Amino acid sequence: MNAITLIELGLTGLLVALVPLYFVWRAKGFDNKYRKLVGVTMFFTFDLIMFGAFTRLTDSGLGCPDWPGCYNRSNPLLAHEHINAAQQAMPTGPVTWSKAWIEMTHRYFAMAVGVLIIALMVLAWRRWVRSGKTEPQYRPWFATALLGFVCLQGAFGAWTVTMKLQPVIVTIHLLLGLTLLAMLAWLYARHNPHLAVSPGRGMATPAAIGLALLTLQIALGGWVSTNYAALACTDFPLCDGKLVPDMDFAHGFTLWRHLGMTAAGDFLPFQALTAIHWVHRSFAFVVILYVVWLAHKALRDPGLRKTGRWLLIIVALQLCTGLATIYLNWPLAIAVVHNGGAALLVLLLVMLNYKARYAPAGIAAASPQAAVSPVT
Known part of the structure; x- marks a missing residue:
């Protein structure tokens, strides 16, 4: 995987994340911004789990047989020669145009969730430092743990592909996704006083x-x-x-x-x-x-x-x-x-x-x- 492809993938994830980030940025006040960012990150994670189920149920997990790109490219269009060859060799096989796009769309959304969690961590650290460490609700340890957790989830996503959908790896990948959702729900509850x-x-x-x-x-x-x-x-x-x-x-x-x-x-x-x-x-x-x-x-x-x-x-x-x-x-x-x-x-x-x-x-x-x- 060359550096240009990795940059293109990163920019794609950032582009997808810009929509919810713009929604958050319009909110007034830091507390409201942070709470909304947690909420939209939780919502995107829920959507990612749903789309992950769709990816699995349509047998698209190997739509692009490498990771994180598709035949070392940032999108299926750039990998058209490889996809055409694989589809002609096996028309109903694991690699087809539709399955490649489903798999890569799932990865783009996963990257966007990663961007949103990085934004959460940066905001928490910024508020924590600027407040002189006097606002316990913005201690950054939980947000930092979220970033570590999403990286672990990404690793299992890679192993899901490289280990050819080995059942235990795919099942752990699902459980980690739901655990990430649960952690975000917990953080959301902590920053919503009306839930008390x-x-x-x-x-x-x-x-x-x-x-x-x-x-x-x-x-x-x-x-x-x-x-x-x-x-x-x-x-x-x-x-x-x-x-x-x-x-x-x-x-x-x-x-x-x-x-x-x-x-x-x-x-x-x-x-x-x-x-x-x-x-x-x-x-x-x-x-x-x-x-x-x-x-x-x-x-x-x-x-x-x-x-x-x-x-x-x-x-x-x-x-x-x-x-x-x-x-x-x-x-x-x-x-x-x-x-x-x-x-x-x-x-x-x-x-x-x-x-x-x-x-x-x-x-x-x-x-x-x-x-x-x-x-x-």
């Missing part, structure tokens, strides 16, 4: 358990998607006409292996895909029941009622889209919405955890500055 409410009695631990269960379920869902096991069971509530179908857990849940292969290099048996699908489906009911119970518990607290209501709505959406992927033979739009619903649940449970644990009682009636929780 009286902590729900006894809600902190149940909310943390709910987030942990959801994380495990998303990991299982990512494992289904990256192993292309979504249609291993095409009936419901049975699977292949059985309550407990024939399954191969050993091969299905061997983490370090190539896509579609066992650790020994043989083709992955269908029973392994069935095991992957069945575990995700079965554990979904555990998570649904727990989150519904958690939402009803939140509804009894005035400060958590709105979050509880949205939890019930999104859980219902997830159940419907999950069933629809089975009955309608995995339509692309519904599969993408299902991924988006998981990201929304992450956002809601992060907000619930913040409100239940760190929003001090009576603080909403105090000054806005005091409403921001201590920054660690």
